[in-house]
Amino acid sequence: MPEMNQRIVLASRPRGEASVDNFRLETVPVPALQDGQVLVRQHFLSLDPYMRMRMNDAKNYAAPQPLNEVMIGGTVGVVAESRHPGYAAGDSVVGMGGWQQWAVFDAAQPGALRKVDATRIPLSAYLGAVGMPGVTAWVGLVHFIEPKEGETIVVDAASGAVGSVVGQLAKARGCRAVGIAGGADKCAYVVEELGFDACIDYKQHREPAALAAALDAAAPKGVDGLFENVGGAIFDVVLSRMNAFGRVALCGLISGYDGQSLAIHNARLLLTQRLRLQGFIVSEHMHLWPPALKELGGLVAGGQLKFRETVAPDLAAAPEAFLGLLKGRNFGKQLVKLA
Amino acid sequence: MPEMNQRIVLASRPRGEASVDNFRLETVPVPALQDGQVLVRQHFLSLDPYMRMRMNDAKNYAAPQPLNEVMIGGTVGVVAESRHPGYAAGDSVVGMGGWQQWAVFDAAQPGALRKVDATRIPLSAYLGAVGMPGVTAWVGLVHFIEPKEGETIVVDAASGAVGSVVGQLAKARGCRAVGIAGGADKCAYVVEELGFDACIDYKQHREPAALAAALDAAAPKGVDGLFENVGGAIFDVVLSRMNAFGRVALCGLISGYDGQSLAIHNARLLLTQRLRLQGFIVSEHMHLWPPALKELGGLVAGGQLKFRETVAPDLAAAPEAFLGLLKGRNFGKQLVKLA
Incomplete structure (x- = not known):
């Protein structure tokens, strides 16, 4: 059994943008196990935008x-030692x-x-397509x-761990899937590998009018469903193209996690298009995890649901990888290799 | 039977604020009835904010x-002549x-x-509490x-035809009802006559921070449900006080009908409080009219649902009355007496 454990703690809270100085790498003893406890050798750590809000x-x-x-x-890992009857060394x-x-x-x-x-x-994959x-x-x-x-579904951060699954599930339900992502390489991946019908590179359409025109071309029948991860200007533009009775699942507002304005200027559309908007956090819908994991696990095992990972090499690289994730520098699911 | 009919047509579309010049009073012949038609002597016309959007x-x-x-x-009225078997002179x-x-x-x-x-x-009343x-x-x-x-429900334009009913129905369901209205007289009416638990005079709290403080006093447990008629700054302040899993029924945005900004600055709360927001128009939910009218009719007939009317004296007074409605100058349901 190991005696020492490397870990990263929150050293300070960000003022505005987060930085590597907010984290501290420590080496501490691995505590002795108590009854009912399990010691896990962690293989991968998941880095996710929600951590910035925390x-x-x-x-x-x-x-x-x-x-x-x-x-x-x-995290995912393998049990190294167990003092709980439900787990044994070697369990994933x-x-x-x-x-x-x-x-x-x-x-x-x-x-x-x-x-x-x-x-x-x-x-x-249990930290990505078949996980949270x-x-x-x-x-x-x-x-x-x-x-x-037949409906049109738009998702931003489309090449990411969440967005990539949204579009593929929408395609499987007979919808037109339109992604928004940052960069020509991500957009090419979203269309060519993930099978979205179209993807808009927002970095090529910085002005709202340009983004709206690109959206009109990608979603000629308007937008029926929006899966929102980003917020801010992108959200506002997609709102302006929502069809009557459209639905917005508000999952993240990554563009505002450092305190930037997230004002919705097209609020009028919420009324005139009779939109429904729902903010949610997945851990509050535990009853939906079994049916979700059943479909997702089947699709991944069968090779029908594709995903990509960016893996930081070790724990010391986690802070930089996390900050890159907030800037969209990762490609697909951002992980950290721990073993 | 009458030969001539006074009517008001839309003469021009407003640029910004609507004015009396947008309307024109005309006198035209009453057409002869065709088979299947009914001629009605109208007694009351309802003036409603949605007309501004049209x-x-x-x-x-x-x-x-x-x-x-x-x-x-x-409108409500009495049948003067009928060439339809389902209606007879004298029917309301x-x-x-x-x-x-x-x-x-x-x-x-x-x-x-x-x-x-x-x-x-x-x-x-069929144009108000027992109507649309x-x-x-x-x-x-x-x-x-x-x-x-036990939940707290907030409604703005609380002394109006819609808001007054929202609060009374909320009280009947065991909720705390908090109104927002413009003026001490309206607020006194909302609390003393309609039975709301509290009412905030937004004219006394023009600054968002002041309105938020007043809301904290009126809704000390936060806001679970918001019935939104107004939009703009008031909407934003109430959003900032919504509890987790709060619901917003977006019914009107009267503060923006002349083109004013309706930006939602507290959009972050939609996510962090996992709010649900639904824009709606009542004519698209016809299946709900029978149960609604059953409850409302019973409450009005029994004297349990109270309402107030402001009645303009004749058709010529309708444009001024309508413009006053948009400014909140009416008190309760705004009607025009036609006969």
């Missing part, structure tokens, strides 16, 4: 990340193990740890947008 | 009001008879005309906000 000390849907404690984060497991190499779980706590099958599905991001896509699209065949 | 030639949820045609509007009826003294209805068209009982409920405004309140509150006992 770094603030603000009214939010979740408690702020405490200072000087290990950063929150989803998913949990919220945080930014560290070794994690101790109270396995008796419901939902703390989940055994997964790493034979049909690669372990890292995939379920987020499923809940927002299937449960809140309720897409109907 | 005056624009813009993308909207309904076709624009055509120029040089009689202004659209709900409700329909969209428009801004005119006499109206010819194609009674065979479904929904064109509806007989009402004027013995238990005053005729004018009352049903609008019911649909937004009961169907979209889905209030639960």
Whole structure:
């Protein structure tokens, strides 16, 4: 068994943009296991935009990340030692193990740890398409947008862990899937590999009027469903192209996580187009995880649901990788290799 | 039978604020009845904020009001002559008879005309609490906000035809009802006569911070449901006080009908509080009218649902009364006496 554990804690809260100085890498002893606990050698850490919101000390849907404690984060790994009868050394497991190499779980706590099958599905996918991001896509699209065949669905951050699944699930339901992403390479991937009908490179359409014109070309029948990850100007432009009775699943506002304005200027459309908008956080819809994971797992095992990963090489690289994620520098699901 | 009919047509479209010059009073012959038609002597015309939106030639949820045609509007009256077997002279009826003294209805068209009982409920109430405004309140509150006992419901334009019903229905469901209205007299009426728990005079709290402080006092547990008629700064302030899983029924944006900004600056709250927002127009939910009218009619007949009317004396006074409505100069339901 290991004696020492590398981990990253929140050293300070960002003022505006987050920076590497907000994090601190520490080496601490691995604690001895108590009854009911399980020690996991973590293989991958998931980096996700929600972590940026937790770094603030603000009214939010979740408690702020405490200072000087290990950063929150989803992880996959393999059980190294177990003092809980439900787990044995060698089991592949998913949990919220945080930014560290070794994690101790109270396995008796419901939902703390989940055994997964790493034979049909690669372990890292349980942090992406068959994990929280995939379920987020499923809940927002299937449960809140309720897409109907022939409708047009738009998703921004389309090459990311969530957006890529949204578009593929929409295509599987007979919809027109339109992505918005930053860069020609991401857009090419979204259309050519993921099978979206179109993708708009917002970096080529910085002015709202230009973005609107590109959207008119990509979504000639208007927009019936919007899966919103970004907020700000992009959200406003898509709102202006929503059809009557359109639905918006509001999943993230990554453009405003450093405090930028997120004003919705096209609020009038919410009324005149009789839109429905629902903000949500996937962990509050646990009853939807089983049907979501069933569909997602089947699609990934069968090779029908495609995804891409960007993997930072080790824990020390996690802060830079996380800041890059907030800037859209990653390509697909951002992971950190821990073992 | 009459030979001449006074009516008001839309003479021009407003540029910014509407004015009396946008209307023209005409005297035209009453047409001879065709088979299936009914001639109604109109007693009351309803003036409603939605008419302002119809005056624009813009993308909207309904076709624009055509120029040089009689202004659209709900009316109650008494049948003067009928060439339809379902109606007889003396019947009290409700329909969209428009801004005119006499109206010819194609009674065979479904929904064109509806007989009402004027013995238990005053005729004018079918344009208010037991008509479109009352049903609008019911649909937004009961169907979209889905209030639960003990929750706090906020409605702006609270002394108006819609808002007054929203608060009373919320009280009947065991909620805390908080109104927002313009003026001490309206606020006193909302609390003392309509039975709301509190009412905020927005004219006394022009600054957002002051309005927010007043709302904190009136809704100390935060806001669970918002019935939004106004938009703009008031909407933004109430959004900032919404509780997790709050619901917004977006019914009107009267503060922006002349083209003013309706930007939502607190868009972040839609996500962080996981809010649900639904824009709606009551005429698209016809299946809800029967249960709504059943409850509303029973409450009005029993004296439990209170309302107030402001009645302009004749058709010539309608344009000024309508412009006053848009400024909040009316008190309760704005009507025009036609007979």
